[in-house]
Amino acid sequence: xxxxxxxxxxxxxxxxxxxxxxxxxxxxxxxxxxxxxxxxxxxxxxxxxxxxxxxxxxxxxxxxxxxxxxxxxxxxxxxxxxxxxxxxxxxxxxxxxxxxxxxxxxxxxxxxxxxxxxxxxxxxxxxxxxxxxxxxxxxxxxxxxxxxxxxxxxxxxxxxxxxxxxxxxxxxxxxxxxxxxxxxxxxxxxxxxxxxxxxxxxxxxxxxxxxxxxxxxxxxxxxxxxxxxxxxxxxxxxxxxxxxxxxxxxxxxxxxxxxxxxxxxxxxxxxxxxxxxxxxxxxxxxxxxxxxxxxxxxxxxxxxxxxxxxxxxxxxxxxxxxxxxxxxxxxxxxxxxxxxxxxxxxxxxxxxxxxxxxxxxxxxxxxxxxxxxxxxxxxxxxxxxxxxxxxxxxxxxxxxxxxxxxxxxxxxxx
RNA sequence: GUGGCCGUAGCUCAGCUGGUAGAGCCCCGGGUUGUGGUCCCGGCUGUCGCGGGUUCGAGUCCCGUCGGCCACCCCA
Numbered sequence: 001x002x003x004x005x006x007x008x009x010x011x012x013x014x015x016x017x018x019x020x021x022x023x024x025x026x027x028x029x030x031x032x033x034x035x036x037x038x039x040x041x042x043x044x045x046x047x048x049x050x051x052x053x054x055x056x057x058x059x060x061x062x063x064x065x066x067x068x069x070x071x072x073x074x075x076x077x078x079x080x081x082x083x084x085x086x087x088x089x090x091x092x093x094x095x096x097x098x099x100x101x102x103x104x105x106x107x108x109x110x111x112x113x114x115x116x117x118x119x120x121x122x123x124x125x126x127x128x129x130x131x132x133x134x135x136x137x138x139x140x141x142x143x144x145x146x147x148x149x150x151x152x153x154x155x156x157x158x159x160x161x162x163x164x165x166x167x168x169x170x171x172x173x174x175x176x177x178x179x180x181x182x183x184x185x186x187x188x189x190x191x192x193x194x195x196x197x198x199x200x201x202x203x204x205x206x207x208x209x210x211x212x213x214x215x216x217x218x219x220x221x222x223x224x225x226x227x228x229x230x231x232x233x234x235x236x237x238x239x240x241x242x243x244x245x246x247x248x249x250x251x252x253x254x255x256x257x258x259x260x261x262x263x264x265x266x267x268x269x270x271x272x273x274x275x276x277x278x279x280x281x282x283x284x285x286x287x288x289x290x291x292x293x294x295x296x297x298x299x300x301x302x303x304x305x306x307x308x309x310x311x312x313x314x315x316x317x318x319x320x321x322x323x324x325x326x327x328x329x330x331x332x333x334x335x336x337x338x339x340x341x342x343x344x345x346x347x348x349x350x351x352x353x354x355x356x357x358x359x360x361x362x363x364x365x366x367x368x369x370x371x372x373x374x375x376x377x378x379x380x381x382x383x384x385x386x387x388x389x390x391x392x393x394x395x396x397x398x399x400x401x402x403x404x405x406x407x408x409x410x411x412x413x414x
Numbered sequence: 415g416u417g418g419c420c421g422u423a424g425c426u427c428a429g430c431u432g433g434u435a436g437a438g439c440c441c442c443g444g445g446u447u448g449u450g451g452u453c454c455c456g457g458c459u460g461u462c463g464c465g466g467g468u469u470c471g472a473g474u475c476c477c478g479u480c481g482g483c484c485a486c487c488c489c490a
Contacts, residue, residue, distance in 0.1 A: 002463095007481070059488050063415070081490090110490075115415075118483065119490085126490055193486095204488095211486090261489060282490060309490025332450090366443065375451040382450080393449090400449090 008122025018324035026153050027127045034146050036103040041085040047075040053084040055263025064112040078111035082128035090132050091298035100133030119280035119312050130305030137240035140268045140304050147284050148250045155322045163270040164258035165238035171231035178224050189219035206257030227256035241268050264289040274316045284308035328378035333360035334370040336386035343405045344385045350409040
């Protein structure tokens with residue numbers, strides 16, 4: 001029986017690990033530098049958590065959730081995103097009683113049942129960073145600047161940052177009403193696709209403008225946008241975010257039609273786009289979610305955060321020619337005629353206890369095969385055990401010596 | 415979920431208009447190299463994604479299915 005990894009999942013092989021570990025190490029280090037603390041939540045949650053927060057009508061809930069019933073009859077769902085679980089944990093463990101904001105991050109696998117493509121997986125990894133408990137525009141800007149710094153630190157430079165404000169409960173309902181009215185009035189000038197969107201998710205009628213027929217594009221140019229309909233508070237908040245980004249040298253495009261897929265977003269939204277990424281060009285997206293904590297049973301609490309796809313980041317790095325060196329070993333052991341392997345392996349244990357990385361040939365290779373392994377290992381030192389004695393070379397530039405096998409380790413210790 | 419392209423050794427691929435499979439790399443061994451992935455020689459590895467069908471005969475044609483990629487949808 002031949003079994004393959006389930007559709008849309010992938011193995012991260014040893015040869016890919018150095019780059020993955022590098023990416024994750026940089027993400028975690030910079031999150032720490034910005035004052036964010038790690039948190040981990042379960043891979044699955046009560047289904048209701050996601051239905052309530054992402055929105056009944058969102059694509060995630062409509063068609064992308066991995067939902068199952070456990071033996072106790074509970075409906076559970078593999079997390080499609082990390083923000084709602086973190087807010088759930090925030091409320092459940094009383095983090096709202098601790099100093100605010102709570103600045104949290106996690107690197108975790110996410111699950112969405114969508115059609116796999118390059119850079120889009122059913123199981124994928126995300127860095128998720130959340131600042132819960134502050135309405136300050138400074139936090140919005142800090143989060144954006146944090147990811148900008150992550151990209152620069154990793155060596156990705158060809159990206160674009162799009163930002164927008166989609167208003168809050170004070171101004172969005174009125175805007176939606178105006179938009180609805182406009183769409184109804186101008187339905188005749190719109191194509192089928194746009195009319196469908198007008199019904200299902202009106203904010204998205206502006207998506208993919210370039211692909212729309214010229215007439216439709218021209219008509220939509222006259223439609224009201226959220227940007228010009230913001231209330232004073234939202235307008236001021238958005239202006240502050242932009243001012244702060246300017247002040248710390250983060251360049252961005254204001255994209256008045258930028259809308260995100262989950263219902264809980266308010267005010268600031270943003271996306272980092274890798275122009276080389278094809279249809280899956282969004283490498284990170286986030287926004288403010290001021291009603292979310294209350295939605296999961298906490299007190300009215302503002303929040304803001306983003307998710308960043310690790311796979312897409314790794315792809316962007318590979319495109320940028322970034323590579324990471326695999327960790328090597330220090331000393332490689334080879335065995336010749338009548339080698340006292342028992343004594344040799346005991347010496348390896350001593351070296352490892354002293355923090356010196358060792359490996360040996362366990363495949364019964366020929367002498368030449370073992371030399372090849374030595375070269376492959378990248379070790380700077382080696383030991384060739386023959387009978388009760390060993391030929392040792394402690395370093396690439398060091399002199400060779402012959403020592404008794406049971407005192408072999410000493411040759412490598414300082 | 416919809417449409418298109420693709421699926422041959424671990425990897426990258428060749429295989430003309432149908433006649434039961436090849437190369438390079440990798441891996442293993444031998445030699446060479448006054449010492450560490452060089453060079454030379456040899457060797458191993460394939461239910462041609464899977465299942466049906468057409469045919470005397472299919473990797474090569476048809477259908478289905480699974481998987482990958484691309485576009486749509488949406489997103490990280």
